[in-house]
Amino acid sequence: MANYGENEAQGKFWNDAPGQSWVKHDDVMNLRLGNISDILFDRLRGTSGYNVLDIGCGTGSTSIRLAETLTQDTRITGIDISEPMLIKAREKAIEHANVAFVAADAQAFHFEPDTFDAAISRFGVMFFQDPPKAFTNFRLAMKTGSKLTFVCWASYEENEFFSVPLKTVLDFVPSEYELHANAPGPLAFSDKSYLLGILQSSGFSNSHIEVVKTTVDTSDTPEEDAALLMQIGFGARAVREAELDQKRTDELFELFLANSKERQSDGIIKYAATVYIVTATA
Numbered sequence: 001m002a003n004y005g006e007n008e009a010q011g012k013f014w015n016d017a018p019g020q021s022w023v024k025h026d027d028v029m030n031l032r033l034g035n036i037s038d039i040l041f042d043r044l045r046g047t048s049g050y051n052v053l054d055i056g057c058g059t060g061s062t063s064i065r066l067a068e069t070l071t072q073d074t075r076i077t078g079i080d081i082s083e084p085m086l087i088k089a090r091e092k093a094i095e096h097a098n099v100a101f102v103a104a105d106a107q108a109f110h111f112e113p114d115t116f117d118a119a120i121s122r123f124g125v126m127f128f129q130d131p132p133k134a135f136t137n138f139r140l141a142m143k144t145g146s147k148l149t150f151v152c153w154a155s156y157e158e159n160e161f162f163s164v165p166l167k168t169v170l171d172f173v174p175s176e177y178e179l180h181a182n183a184p185g186p187l188a189f190s191d192k193s194y195l196l197g198i199l200q201s202s203g204f205s206n207s208h209i210e211v212v213k214t215t216v217d218t219s220d221t222p223e224e225d226a227a228l229l230m231q232i233g234f235g236a237r238a239v240r241e242a243e244l245d246q247k248r249t250d251e252l253f254e255l256f257l258a259n260s261k262e263r264q265s266d267g268i269i270k271y272a273a274t275v276y277i278v279t280a281t282a
């Protein structure tokens, strides 16, 4: 899909190098998000129904886990704007006949009204240009009274996986690099009142935010951890924007490496994380 509808910038982002980098590091990222996935699926206990929507499903890990968790006649629909991520998702879900994927801008996609018995997302709903429009679209696609459950990041300061690499980069290349509050991106919903306002103006009721402290863990070596941080997330973005040459890039890698080594204990590197588990009724 070369036309990303109302989400041109994010469409390009998730189809170009950053989306391809997620595909490349799919296994590693899923392992790192393991604690958070377990928390999300714990809160999804009791979810049932025939049709379940996975918004911003990426490479399909949560869609497949839903298929494995729910009864066999449940149909899971994953929707995502990234073709490369969906190619990977379809490969991974090959054995699951009840999982289907749609390549589209979820904000504007014409869902059949009143279709879904539940909707979920792991970090896939913070990237819309017009969040009230997107969430209204999801609500209308859901059956009245059905439940939306998603996980999103709390603030940057509470999430070392973002703050540590970004601080390292900013110390290394002082720049005008700014975090725009509420702008589409991983941290767009860290302001709880902004998030609750979106849900309310989209017609959801019983909105609730549970704040959960956890960790992003990895058994990767410090070298692997530093290499990943050079390629994914805020560190990677700042590197791209600062247009570092090879020598400076290598120097930055050494700083990341020193940090990863310092964090490693008993073979595990841990980043403190805080997420919101958000629930609302359509």
Ligand SMILES: C[S@@+](CC[C@H](N)C(=O)[O-])C[C@H]1O[C@@H](n2cnc3c(N)ncnc32)[C@H](O)[C@@H]1O
Binding pocket: 007, 010, 011, 014, 019, 055, 056, 057, 058, 059, 060, 061, 062, 079, 080, 081, 082, 085, 104, 105, 106, 107, 121, 122, 123, 124, 125, 127, 128
């Ligand atoms: C941080 S990734 C999370 C992917 C997946 N849920 C996971 O946990 O592995 C965010 C996802 O949102 C998708 N996304 C961003 N904007 C979107 C849009 N307008 N419509 C559909 N998907 C979108 C991206 O392509 C990407 O796959």
